Amino acid sequence: MPGNSRLRNGCVMCGRALQWIPVLFIVTVIVWSYYAYVVQLCVFFVETIAQKVFYVVIYHGLLAMLAWSYWQTIFTSVGTVPKQFKVSATDLERLEQAENQEAQKQIFEQLVKDLPTMTRTPLGVRFCEKCIHIKPDRCHHCSVCGVCVLKMDHHCPWVNNCVGFTNYKFFLLFLGYAFSYCVFIAFTSLPYFIQFWKNELKGDGKFHVLFLFFVSTMFAISLVSLWGYHIYLVLHNRSTLEAFRPPIFRGIGPDKDGFNLGKLNNFIEVFGEKKSHWFLPMSTSLGDGTSFRCRHPSITPGTSARNSTCSSSVPVTYYKSMDPNPVTVASPSPIGPAHTATSPSSIVTLYQSTEPLPVNMGDGVSFPQRHMDEDEDSLLSSRQNWMEEGGQEANGRSDDARSPSYRIVNMAPLVQSV
Numbered sequence: 001m002p003g004n005s006r007l008r009n010g011c012v013m014c015g016r017a018l019q020w021i022p023v024l025f026i027v028t029v030i031v032w033s034y035y036a037y038v039v040q041l042c043v044f045f046v047e048t049i050a051q052k053v054f055y056v057v058i059y060h061g062l063l064a065m066l067a068w069s070y071w072q073t074i075f076t077s078v079g080t081v082p083k084q085f086k087v088s089a090t091d092l093e094r095l096e097q098a099e100n101q102e103a104q105k106q107i108f109e110q111l112v113k114d115l116p117t118m119t120r121t122p123l124g125v126r127f128c129e130k131c132i133h134i135k136p137d138r139c140h141h142c143s144v145c146g147v148c149v150l151k152m153d154h155h156c157p158w159v160n161n162c163v164g165f166t167n168y169k170f171f172l173l174f175l176g177y178a179f180s181y182c183v184f185i186a187f188t189s190l191p192y193f194i195q196f197w198k199n200e201l202k203g204d205g206k207f208h209v210l211f212l213f214f215v216s217t218m219f220a221i222s223l224v225s226l227w228g229y230h231i232y233l234v235l236h237n238r239s240t241l242e243a244f245r246p247p248i249f250r251g252i253g254p255d256k257d258g259f260n261l262g263k264l265n266n267f268i269e270v271f272g273e274k275k276s277h278w279f280l281p282m283s284t285s286l287g288d289g290t291s292f293r294c295r296h297p298s299i300t301p302g303t304s305a306r307n308s309t310c311s312s313s314v315p316v317t318y319y320k321s322m323d324p325n326p327v328t329v330a331s332p333s334p335i336g337p338a339h340t341a342t343s344p345s346s347i348v349t350l351y352q353s354t355e356p357l358p359v360n361m362g363d364g365v366s367f368p369q370r371h372m373d374e375d376e377d378s379l380l381s382s383r384q385n386w387m388e389e390g391g392q393e394a395n396g397r398s399d400d401a402r403s404p405s406y407r408i409v410n411m412a413p414l415v416q417s418v
Helices: 002-018 021-044 049-075 089-094 101-112 169-197 206-235 241-245 263-271 412-416
Strands: 139-143 147-149 155-156 161-163 340-343 348-352
Touching: 021 049, 021 206, 049 161, 049 169, 049 263, 089 101, 169 206, 169 263, 206 263
Parallel strands: none
Antiparallel strands: 139 147, 155 161, 340 348
């Protein structure tokens, strides 16, 4: 109805306006800090001209780089998935008319064979049911922005934008310059804060100096941990999402260091090859955001998982637990002979079993797998609940209908691909 439509549009517009509140808060703090530092501190309390000039010049340089990086982070588009990943209406109809999930998987494999994708989910091809396209590697759907974001790291409310391939460098520079800005203000205002504490600072602006020191110190402490964590992610070529859920490579399995090319190469991939542009908020990142180099050279985009083998020169070790014995990987298939997968640095023995296995996250700990609506990786019309040991098909349950349904996910294709 027209009335409901207008109400819905009004709520959407109101929600979008509220999303700018964190940004306005940051801008307000920066504007106030400019008045407190330049006018109150430098003009009224700093005594020598040379010291005033030095403080003002350095301050404005840091402020300019901070504002430039912040602007670029906020207003840079998150990028769009190329049309080649879009699923046509004909193919979508084929998927909807598929008799079972295995038929859908075969259709997806046909669609993805010519696309530059190396990662998948435990169930098959990474597909976005909201945007109706195959997801490029490291791409995820953002429920706030409503689109798939190339190399998505996270959605940041402080910039009211997704942080991804197109603006990740700007975000890192913003954190770095914001930290430098706060540290500079804290150190240069510290002597006057001590004078205030000794009751030696006179004038109406002394409370500005007091709050200037406290606010800059508080923000510096908050920023150093966040900035340090993202520096760690850059040097290991991971996104925040990949740090919590490692990507699954076709024929390899979960590998949280799959895109790790070495610290220098990882840094250059984000900041570019021109050293003169490293610390400028200008777009210099390598690539197009849809295909990436990985440390498994045997995996070529578009090849079938059955033909993919691991012959990487970089040591790759797979663990199910902390037990140093050969890893036992369970599958729902009948008990059969053991399979052995080899790599240059390790030999992993895979035993078939009738027990389901939680997905290994690549760091020695196994967790149950859950697909969230924010980043839906399942096939069409296939919604997965928590996978737990001892579960059974919902359709075959004879107990209370109100009980939660569980599904045993067939991990045999994943085991065979390894």
